Amino acid sequence: xxxxxxxxxxxxRKKARTxxxxxxxxxxxxxxxxxxxxxxxxxxxxxxxxxxxxxxxxRVSLFQLLPQSYEADMEELPGVVDAMHMTWxxxxxxxxxxxxxxxxxxxxxxxxMYPEIRLSEEAxxxxxxxxxxxxxxxxxxxxxxxxxxxxxxIQPTIWQQEGREDEAWEFELVGIYHSDVEGFDETQMLxxxxxxxxxxxxxxxxxxxxxxxxxxxxxxxxVAASIDRLFQNSAAETKSEPEGAFAAGFANxxxxxxxxxxxxxxxxxxxxxxxxxxxxxxxxxxxxxEIGLLKAIGFTAARVQRLVLFESLTxxxxxxxxxxxLAAGLAAVVQPMFAAYMPGxxxxxxxxxxxxxxxxxxxxxxxxxxxxxxMKLRTAFALRRL
Amino acid sequence: MSEQNGSGPMVDVRQVTRTFRRGRIEVPVLRGLDLxxxxxxxxxxxxxxxxxxxxxxxxxxxxDRPTSGEVFVGGAAIHxxxxxxxxxxxxxxxxxxxQFSNLLAGLNAARNVAxxxxxxxxxxxxxxxxxxxxxxxxxxxxxxxxxxxxLSGGEQQRVGIARALVNDPALLVCDEPTGDLDxxxxxxxxxxxxxxxxxxxxxxxxxxxxPAAADRAGRLLHLDDGRLVESADGExx
Numbered sequence: 001x002x003x004x005x006x007x008x009x010x011x012x013r014k015k016a017r018t019x020x021x022x023x024x025x026x027x028x029x030x031x032x033x034x035x036x037x038x039x040x041x042x043x044x045x046x047x048x049x050x051x052x053x054x055x056x057x058x059r060v061s062l063f064q065l066l067p068q069s070y071e072a073d074m075e076e077l078p079g080v081v082d083a084m085h086m087t088w089x090x091x092x093x094x095x096x097x098x099x100x101x102x103x104x105x106x107x108x109x110x111x112x113m114y115p116e117i118r119l120s121e122e123a124x125x126x127x128x129x130x131x132x133x134x135x136x137x138x139x140x141x142x143x144x145x146x147x148x149x150x151x152x153x154i155q156p157t158i159w160q161q162e163g164r165e166d167e168a169w170e171f172e173l174v175g176i177y178h179s180d181v182e183g184f185d186e187t188q189m190l191x192x193x194x195x196x197x198x199x200x201x202x203x204x205x206x207x208x209x210x211x212x213x214x215x216x217x218x219x220x221x222x223v224a225a226s227i228d229r230l231f232q233n234s235a236a237e238t239k240s241e242p243e244g245a246f247a248a249g250f251a252n253x254x255x256x257x258x259x260x261x262x263x264x265x266x267x268x269x270x271x272x273x274x275x276x277x278x279x280x281x282x283x284x285x286x287x288x289x290e291i292g293l294l295k296a297i298g299f300t301a302a303r304v305q306r307l308v309l310f311e312s313l314t315x316x317x318x319x320x321x322x323x324x325x326l327a328a329g330l331a332a333v334v335q336p337m338f339a340a341y342m343p344g345x346x347x348x349x350x351x352x353x354x355x356x357x358x359x360x361x362x363x364x365x366x367x368x369x370x371x372x373x374x375m376k377l378r379t380a381f382a383l384r385r386l
Numbered sequence: 387m388s389e390q391n392g393s394g395p396m397v398d399v400r401q402v403t404r405t406f407r408r409g410r411i412e413v414p415v416l417r418g419l420d421l422x423x424x425x426x427x428x429x430x431x432x433x434x435x436x437x438x439x440x441x442x443x444x445x446x447x448x449x450d451r452p453t454s455g456e457v458f459v460g461g462a463a464i465h466x467x468x469x470x471x472x473x474x475x476x477x478x479x480x481x482x483x484x485q486f487s488n489l490l491a492g493l494n495a496a497r498n499v500a501x502x503x504x505x506x507x508x509x510x511x512x513x514x515x516x517x518x519x520x521x522x523x524x525x526x527x528x529x530x531x532x533x534x535x536x537l538s539g540g541e542q543q544r545v546g547i548a549r550a551l552v553n554d555p556a557l558l559v560c561d562e563p564t565g566d567l568d569x570x571x572x573x574x575x576x577x578x579x580x581x582x583x584x585x586x587x588x589x590x591x592x593x594x595x596x597p598a599a600a601d602r603a604g605r606l607l608h609l610d611d612g613r614l615v616e617s618a619d620g621e622x623x
Contacts, residue, residue, distance in 0.1 A: 002504070005497065006490075009493050013492055293488050294501075296482050297477060297502045297549075298473050298476045300473040301469060380450045383484065
């Protein structure tokens with residue numbers, strides 16, 4: 001027999017109450033896991049942003065175009081290694097609901113800029129050889145059942161083809177990319193800029209935004225400022241920022257997801273503190289006599305305090321662990337289902353550790369006051385409650 | 387009992403007062419009381435409610451501290467011990483028997499008896515031996531695995547006595563040990579306490595309201611208004 005036997009006996013004393021408190025804590029940590037997944041999905045771009053990459057866009061908005069000639073101008077600037085451009089295509093496949101990101105790029109430049117992408121040599125070669133060739137991320141290929149060699153019609157919502165305004169753009173799928181970086185976006189469709197520029201009915205020589213690689217991440221802000229200075233007072237002024245800040249700004253267009261998630265979790269955990277705190281306080285109140293007995297037979301005040309604290313820790317931490325386990329199981333089930341829509345929807349190891357830390361902290365906070373009360377209880381007084 | 391002197395009285399209470407504060411009023415409960423108990427005594431303490439019986443018992447058992455005066459038990463000046471040392475001293479030297487056995491509902495009889503041994507470093511084997519011996523002394527060897535709710539009131543009190551014995555203390559402190567039991571069961575508990583006193587050499591201090599229970603003790607003291615005013619053998623203070 002050890003102190004664990006005493007803790008176990010105390011928790012089994014009112015089984016229904018322990019079960020209900022355990023369940024509410026499990027639910028709270030399940031919610032923590034699910035909301036962490038959602039936050040992770042929205043902030044994945046921020047987390048995966050390259051420290052040495054800047055995004056340069058039109059100063060007014062992301063949807064205003066920039067001249068394609070800026071690329072060469074920027075590459076002349078000190079601190080810039082290279083630059084490449086992308087453009088929001090905004091097409092749909094067969095049905096307006098089948099929306100995913102498409103962009104024209106210069107293949108070699110794009111693959112240099114994003115080494116996170118894994119694409120076979122054969123696909124790279126075919127992409128350069130095929131004028132209307134496109135590569136697509138694994139998630140989107142699986143979503144629509146596409147295979148290399150398929151001809152994929154994409155209905156434009158912005159970019160019409162010259163002389164064929166109502167027709168879909170037809171791309172030949174030359175490769176399917178993936179990434180070894182967990183959470184990297186595997187939903188994009190990328191096709192050749194030269195084909196796009198020659199075929200579109202307007203806006204030739206214009207691009208959406210630039211990715212710029214700098215040679216020293218520590219000087220990224222300085223380089224960004226010099227880029228914006230370069231195009232100051234031109235017809236298309238720029239706004240340059242680190243890729244992480246750009247991704248955060250993009251995600252925040254839907255609202256501050258981090259703040260929303262944190263607020264919900266704050267409310268949930270505050271409630272859990274009250275619920276489990278009340279359980280522990282009630283449990284100690286009912287056991288004043290038992291605590292008096294333990295003290296009478298020689299348990300020191302500190303030892304009694306530790307017993308109550310460990311009881312609280314055992315209850316909350318085990319429930320928290322179970323809730324996180326459920327969340328991880330849920331993530332394993334839903335991640336493949338939502339991979340095409342929300343590529344970052346998975347429970348990160350970091351969040352599991354934060355959750356476990358939160359469980360321990362909650363257990364300590366919940367147990368603190370009842371444990372203190374048990375410690376301070378006068379033995380002679382407590383024995384009168386036998 | 388490592389902290390106890392082999393010679394001298396088991397309990398020596400000298401000029402002890404205990405005053406409680408209720409709001410702004412100070413209520414004296416014990417008023418300069420002296421008491422000696424020799425080793426092997428079986429002393430019953432009687433008196434009306436509020437006379438200070440339990441307060442005196444708590445002071446002797448190291449559960450409370452005197453407002454003034456000195457308390458020696460087994461030669462140890464327990465009024466000088468810190469809270470932490472006092473807890474350790476109680477664990478080694480005092481066996482408590484309460485009016486209600488106060489067993490932990492989630493533990494079986496053997497585990498309830500083993501509770502005080504949690505505070506020692508003895509081996510599991512020795513622990514089991516001591517628990518078995520204590521249960522054997524109170525006649526409940528066959529009930530070791532039973533939960534408190536599966537035992538009668540008398541059996542629960544016997545388990546409580548076994549718990550008090552398991553650390554082999556020299557002094558048993560009993561607060562109304564038969565107060566919650568019927569006449570017949572009370573007799574059995576008092577027989578057990580008498581046997582522990584006579585056959586196992588335990589010194590027993592028992593607070594009781596029951597004259598029949600008090601009659602079983604070798605000495606009887608009466609407390610009234612915080613003073614020992616009368617005793618069966620003529621001792622008074």
